[in-house]
Amino acid sequence: MVASSFSSGRFWVRLRLAICSFAVIYLIAPLIVVLIISFSSAPFLTFPPPGFSMQWYNNLFTNPAWFNSLVTSIKILIPTSILATVLGTAAAYGLARSSFVGKQLVMGLLLSPMIVPVIIIAIGIFGVFRALGLYGNLLGLIIAHTILAIPYVVMTVSGSLAVIDKRLEDAALTLGASPLRCFRRITFPLIFPAVLSGMLFSMVVSFDELIVSMFISTPVVRPVTVQMWSNIRGSVDPTIAAIATLLFCFSLLALLSERAAARKVKKEVDE
Amino acid sequence: MNKVPNVISKDGKQEMSTANSILELVGVRKVYGSAVAVEGVDLTLHNGEFLTFLGPSGSGKTTTLAMIAGLQMPTAGKILLNGQAVDPLPPYKRNIGMVFQNYALFPHMTVAGNIGFPLEMRGVDAAERKRRIAKTLELIGLPNMGDRYPHQLSGGQQQRVALGRAIVFEPPLLLMDEPLGALDKKLRVQMQLEITRLHRELGISILYVTHDQEEALVMSDRIAVFNDGKIEQLGTAKDLYERPSTAFVAGFLGESNFFHGTVSGLSDGRCFMETPYGQLGAFNNAALQVGDEATLAVRPERLFLYRGRDKKQENCVSGTLTDLIYLGQSRKCVLRTANGDEVVALQHAQQVEEASMIIGEEVCVTWNCADANALSHRTASN
Amino acid sequence: MNLVAKNPMNKNAWLIVPAIVVILCFFIYPVSWLLIDSFARPKWGIQNYEVVLGRFVYLKVLLNTFTISAGTTFWCAVIGYPVAYTMAHCSKRTRRLLIFVVLIPFWTSLLVRTFAWMVLLQKTGLINQTLLTLGVIAEPIALIYNRIGVYIGMVQVLLPFLIFPLYSVMLRIDRNYSFAAATLGAPPVRNFFRIYLPLTLPGLVSGGTLVFVSSLGYYITPALLGGPADLMIAQLIERQISTSGNWGMAGALAVLLLVVTAICLGVVHRIIGVKTAWGR
Numbered sequence: 048m049v050a051s052s053f054s055s056g057r058f059w060v061r062l063r064l065a066i067c068s069f070a071v072i073y074l075i076a077p078l079i080v081v082l083i084i085s086f087s088s089a090p091f092l093t094f095p096p097p098g099f100s101m102q103w104y105n106n107l108f109t110n111p112a113w114f115n116s117l118v119t120s121i122k123i124l125i126p127t128s129i130l131a132t133v134l135g136t137a138a139a140y141g142l143a144r145s146s147f148v149g150k151q152l153v154m155g156l157l158l159s160p161m162i163v164p165v166i167i168i169a170i171g172i173f174g175v176f177r178a179l180g181l182y183g184n185l186l187g188l189i190i191a192h193t194i195l196a197i198p199y200v201v202m203t204v205s206g207s208l209a210v211i212d213k214r215l216e217d218a219a220l221t222l223g224a225s226p227l228r229c230f231r232r233i234t235f236p237l238i239f240p241a242v243l244s245g246m247l248f249s250m251v252v253s254f255d256e257l258i259v260s261m262f263i264s265t266p267v268v269r270p271v272t273v274q275m276w277s278n279i280r281g282s283v284d285p286t287i288a289a290i291a292t293l294l295f296c297f298s299l300l301a302l303l304s305e306r307a308a309a310r311k312v313k314k315e316v317d318e
Numbered sequence: 319m320n321k322v323p324n325v326i327s328k329d330g331k332q333e334m335s336t337a338n339s340i341l342e343l344v345g346v347r348k349v350y351g352s353a354v355a356v357e358g359v360d361l362t363l364h365n366g367e368f369l370t371f372l373g374p375s376g377s378g379k380t381t382t383l384a385m386i387a388g389l390q391m392p393t394a395g396k397i398l399l400n401g402q403a404v405d406p407l408p409p410y411k412r413n414i415g416m417v418f419q420n421y422a423l424f425p426h427m428t429v430a431g432n433i434g435f436p437l438e439m440r441g442v443d444a445a446e447r448k449r450r451i452a453k454t455l456e457l458i459g460l461p462n463m464g465d466r467y468p469h470q471l472s473g474g475q476q477q478r479v480a481l482g483r484a485i486v487f488e489p490p491l492l493l494m495d496e497p498l499g500a501l502d503k504k505l506r507v508q509m510q511l512e513i514t515r516l517h518r519e520l521g522i523s524i525l526y527v528t529h530d531q532e533e534a535l536v537m538s539d540r541i542a543v544f545n546d547g548k549i550e551q552l553g554t555a556k557d558l559y560e561r562p563s564t565a566f567v568a569g570f571l572g573e574s575n576f577f578h579g580t581v582s583g584l585s586d587g588r589c590f591m592e593t594p595y596g597q598l599g600a601f602n603n604a605a606l607q608v609g610d611e612a613t614l615a616v617r618p619e620r621l622f623l624y625r626g627r628d629k630k631q632e633n634c635v636s637g638t639l640t641d642l643i644y645l646g647q648s649r650k651c652v653l654r655t656a657n658g659d660e661v662v663a664l665q666h667a668q669q670v671e672e673a674s675m676i677i678g679e680e681v682c683v684t685w686n687c688a689d690a691n692a693l694s695h696r697t698a699s700n
Numbered sequence: 701m702n703l704v705a706k707n708p709m710n711k712n713a714w715l716i717v718p719a720i721v722v723i724l725c726f727f728i729y730p731v732s733w734l735l736i737d738s739f740a741r742p743k744w745g746i747q748n749y750e751v752v753l754g755r756f757v758y759l760k761v762l763l764n765t766f767t768i769s770a771g772t773t774f775w776c777a778v779i780g781y782p783v784a785y786t787m788a789h790c791s792k793r794t795r796r797l798l799i800f801v802v803l804i805p806f807w808t809s810l811l812v813r814t815f816a817w818m819v820l821l822q823k824t825g826l827i828n829q830t831l832l833t834l835g836v837i838a839e840p841i842a843l844i845y846n847r848i849g850v851y852i853g854m855v856q857v858l859l860p861f862l863i864f865p866l867y868s869v870m871l872r873i874d875r876n877y878s879f880a881a882a883t884l885g886a887p888p889v890r891n892f893f894r895i896y897l898p899l900t901l902p903g904l905v906s907g908g909t910l911v912f913v914s915s916l917g918y919y920i921t922p923a924l925l926g927g928p929a930d931l932m933i934a935q936l937i938e939r940q941i942s943t944s945g946n947w948g949m950a951g952a953l954a955v956l957l958l959v960v961t962a963i964c965l966g967v968v969h970r971i972i973g974v975k976t977a978w979g980r
């Protein structure tokens with residue numbers, strides 16, 4: 048490493064490296080703990096666990112409370128991610144490819160659910176959704192999660208649209224492509240990694256959402272996070288760890304596939 | 319007020335009818351917010367003609383092309399394609415080929431995919447498409463590169479693909495926006511020849527944009543010189559070079575010496591003006607009247623250089639020789655007049671041997687009235 | 701003046717409409733009701749604000765919220781700055797590894813991470829056991845259900861929000877500045893404080909603001925890892941609804957939280973522009 052201000056004094060280098068090592072451990076420790084506990088043979092949270100077992104994964108799929116909530120979460124997650132991706136991508140494209148007064152304001156509006164504290168959104172939605180018949184059913188949860196996921200899609204897709212060369216679209220138009228076909232054949236393939244990553248983000252947002260769900264779900268329609276929450280506050284069992292491990296594997300897979308897609312497009316765009 | 323440019327066809331006749339014109343621009347204007355990008359452009363492009371837009375950066379060349387292609391809406395004015403108003407047509411229905419400034423090849427499609435794209439959009443079936451792609455690849459000299467991606471090609475090859483993609487659907491009109499801007503000198507010259515060859519073989523009309531004057535002179539039938547969103551002059555290369563109608567054109571295309579003064583007399587097409595250097599005469603290219611402020615422009619190679627101060631001759635400007643620059647075929651001589659103006663004269667090798675001069679010597683230059691142009695002073699501030 | 705100029709491109713503007721409608725109906729509308737409730741329930745007036753700003757219990761919670769957020773921001777900066785620096789000035793492989801590690805929290809459920817801390821920090825948890833075995837402590841120390849627990853949990857959650865904006869600023873810094881300062885005779889530490897730190901300050905401020913603002917509204921982590929003395933405003937809002945159904949009070953607290961959030965973001969926007977505030 049080249050000598051520079053912060054790193055030329057030995058003491059400072061050591062201190063910095065010590066903090067970094069600590070940070071790495073600090074950041075991954077919870078994940079490791081969760082992974083290990085999910086294979087624990089003990090029925091309660093001892094660490095390190097006394098032995099290996101798959102019982103908590105088993106429990107996840109046989110215990111109706113857990114299994115149903117998992118199914119509920121997936122039933123919410125799929126429509127949410129589709130809705131948020133479609134709405135968010137359309138909005139991002141509309142914003143990037145038009146000009147009107149107040150564009151900044153509209154952008155701010157689209158991103159606002161990400162900025163306003165979730166607890167405020169949660170009770171606001173709780174108050175209104177009860178009156179609209181959106182309380183305690185899948186539709187309400189899907190709508191609420193879609194609201195929370197839209198900003199992530201808008202942000203990733205907008206970023207990508209800002210980067211791609213607008214002249215490619217112009218070229219397609221002069222070559223005879225109608226705007227719709229131009230989008231399908233040129234724009235969409237180029238922003239695809241961003242759309243995919245927005246979609247993955249919205250899946251994660253939906254699957255991980257607790258606070259709003261807590262307010263508008265009932266024991267009958269209960270997403271897995273709410274089930275976890277009540278479990279954590281009551282008699283804790285390592286099934287949570289099993290879910291978390293599965294979720295992490297899913298996230299990792301999603302991350303890798305998104306990276307792969309992005310790399311493929313990037314390779315083509317790089318001249 | 320916009321002056322209507324004198325439209326002169328290839329053989330020098332004044333253009334009257336628009337019967338064989340493929341494209342016509344009438345008073346086309348484009349305003350972005352408060353900035354005027356194009357200000358009243360009038361233009362007629364003949365069938366099969368190669369017309370070049372030449373002008374400095376930001377003079378509105380790309381914007382004009384974009385309006386013709388339909389990518390930008392004119393703020394005012396009319397664009398006619400084959401005599402039909404084209405304004406209501408969206409770009410994808412205009413059937414105009416366009417080569418973009420940085421090629422704009424689709425990065426996620428192969429060369430064949432790029433070239434086949436316009437055919438696909440026109441519903442050409444796969445077999446026919448394949449045949450025409452192959453033919454075009456042949457034409458642009460890249461017969462085996464159909465399966466490559468744009469990023470696997472060199473700059474010159476990308477340029478050819480962009481060209482191929484724009485001509486594969488046989489548009490009657492091809493727009494090219496500085497297509498050779500990113501290439502090195504040698505490749506440029508080669509591509510210039512190839513584009514001229516294609517133009518001849520395909521018989522299509524081409525609107526070509528460049529800010530390289532040499533390129534414009536080599537390739538075009540006619541040249542439109544752009545400045546500040548307007549066409550300063552439109553004509554053949556010879557017209558523009560020998561009879562520039564504004565000082566901007568005289569200075570932008572090649573080099574010119576300028577002298578400012580007031581018109582004092584007129585006689586059969588010539589014009590005499592009073593200047594700090596006495597009376598100077600030139601061809602009256604701007605319909606100047608007695609009393610008008612005027613600028614006289616004369617090319618360095620049209621100047622005769624003498625030693626001493628020869629006051630007897632008309633059109634004589636004298637000064638001190640300050641620089642002698644050897645250019646091989648010729649020699650550039652710079653003299654500074656008593657008023658502090660610099661005058662550049664070009665001597666051919668032959669003349670150089672006849673008269674040996676040294677720096678610091680008193681010299682004078684003179685010219686034939688027919689070789690200089692008297693221009694209106696209005697635009698001379700460039 | 702017409703908002704949408706006569707331009708074919710502007711047909712695209714209609715694509716924004718569905719998303720905006722959804723946001724307006726199911727986000728702006730509910731939140732606005734809540735804000736109105738703060739003045740309208742149980743009766744019109746500012747009585748809710750008088751209570752919030754006038755009673756010690758509430759002020760205590762506001763103070764808690766501020767100190768916890770500030771503390772979290774401070775610790776994030778202390779840990780995050782060296783990490784961002786290392787990320788910006790190391791080999792490609794190390795960088796990729798560090799980015800992955802810093803991103804891990806983004807990909808693990810917040811709830812699950814908090815749960816993991818519960819396991820690690822409890823009296824019989826790994827940390828206490830290790831310290832006991834090593835003889836550092838004689839009996840288990842309380843790491844959870846108090847301020848320490850809250851900090852440990854929140855700093856871990858919010859660290860990436862500080863690191864990434866800072867990292868992107870550091871990447872853009874021309875190293876020659878530091879070299880120049882060194883050739884001008886500035887000793888390393890002085891050089892750092894006079895040259896490097898000021899140059900990275902925008903990243904630190906934007907990352908710090910992000911952390912601070914997010915902390916203000918945090919609910920899950922303090923609720924699970926904190927004790928009764930660490931009550932934060934989000935928990936208080938939740939309790940107004942779930943225990944007493946007091947919409948007016950909840951609304952007033954929400955307004956307070958929103959205003960503070962908006963002021964923080966607004967100030968930072970003024971200073972460095974919102975683009976950098978989001979680390980892009």
Ligand SMILES: Nc1ncnc2c1ncn2[C@@H]1O[C@H](COP(=O)(O)OP(=O)(O)OP(=O)(O)O)[C@@H](O)[C@H]1O
Nearest residue numbers: 350353354355374375376377378379380381382529
């Ligand atoms: N989208 C736009 N918004 C605002 N102004 C623009 C826009 N596009 C072009 N302009 C302005 O219009 C003028 C003409 O631009 P144009 O691109 O036509 O120039 P050009 O002659 O093609 O230059 P170059 O040789 O550099 O390509 C410039 O002053 C430019 O700043």
Ligand SMILES: [Mg+2]
Nearest residue numbers: 379380419495
């Ligand atoms: Mg241009």
